[in-house]
Amino acid sequence: MTSDRLRLTVLGSATPYASVDNPCSGYLVDGGGTRVWVDAGSGTLAQLQRHVTLDGLDAIWLSHLHADHSADLLTAYYAALYADIRLPAPIPLYGPPGTADRLVHFLTNSATRSPVEEAFAVQELYDGHEARVGSLTLTSRAVAHGIPAFAVRVDADGGGSLVYSGDTAPCPALTRLAEGCDVLLCEAESDRPPADGEQQVHHTPEDAGDTASAAGAARLVVTHVGRALTPARAVARAAARFSGPVDHADPGAVFPIA
Numbered sequence: 001m002t003s004d005r006l007r008l009t010v011l012g013s014a015t016p017y018a019s020v021d022n023p024c025s026g027y028l029v030d031g032g033g034t035r036v037w038v039d040a041g042s043g044t045l046a047q048l049q050r051h052v053t054l055d056g057l058d059a060i061w062l063s064h065l066h067a068d069h070s071a072d073l074l075t076a077y078y079a080a081l082y083a084d085i086r087l088p089a090p091i092p093l094y095g096p097p098g099t100a101d102r103l104v105h106f107l108t109n110s111a112t113r114s115p116v117e118e119a120f121a122v123q124e125l126y127d128g129h130e131a132r133v134g135s136l137t138l139t140s141r142a143v144a145h146g147i148p149a150f151a152v153r154v155d156a157d158g159g160g161s162l163v164y165s166g167d168t169a170p171c172p173a174l175t176r177l178a179e180g181c182d183v184l185l186c187e188a189e190s191d192r193p194p195a196d197g198e199q200q201v202h203h204t205p206e207d208a209g210d211t212a213s214a215a216g217a218a219r220l221v222v223t224h225v226g227r228a229l230t231p232a233r234a235v236a237r238a239a240a241r242f243s244g245p246v247d248h249a250d251p252g253a254v255f256p257i258a
């Protein structure tokens with residue numbers, strides 16, 4: 001069912017591996033008839049099909065190439081080319097530098113290179129990348145995860161804005177991207193800050209609340225909550241630092257936006 005209103009559907013939010021009832025990171029963002037699969041972690045392709053088939057997608061957007069955010073692209077490739085899906089054209093795929101090579105390396109099993117480009121029209125992200133996808137504008141910023149990684153802001157023609165952090169430590173680029181957004185979907189993987197000398201590559205729940213406050217977000221949804229935390233505890237800790245509504249990205253949850 002399509003909606004003119006921007007909407008976030010949680011396909012999964014587990015890390016670093018899928019739970020029995022929760023796939024890894026993946027979301028369907030739709031509005032005005034445009035549908036974008038945002039991150040393709042393990043188990044999310046199955047949940048995506050509750051809402052749309054691959055040939056009904058307008059684009060795929062990947063934050064980074066860790067498996068809990070990208071692994072289901074591998075089975076999506078086989079679905080797109082060797083099963084019951086008939087793509088009218090390759091699906092636009094926005095991903096970090098090296099996305100196509102990573103897919104080819106894994107999917108090629110003989111001397112013949114796998115035709116990844118027949119399934120996906122890969123476009124590499126860079127800091128400040130902007131893409132127009134149907135009625136949505138996707139703006140990507142490089143963030144701090146120790147590898148090439150991106151956050152995205154989705155603005156809908158009909159109103160409404162969503163910012164997804166991907167995986168990242170708190171950083172000015174994410175805060176600026178999220179300024180005034182209606183919903184900030186922010187990871188909260190870490191139970192505690194890193195020890196002295198360790199590189200920070202994730203948010204704590206408190207960091208997520210601070211980022212939402214600094215950006216002036218209207219609502220915070222915490223996701224990618226680490227195994228040392230419970231969703232309820234992560235929400236409570238984030239809410240201590242952010243005065244707006246705070247929710248957890250429960251699998252299957254739907255958040256209408258603006």
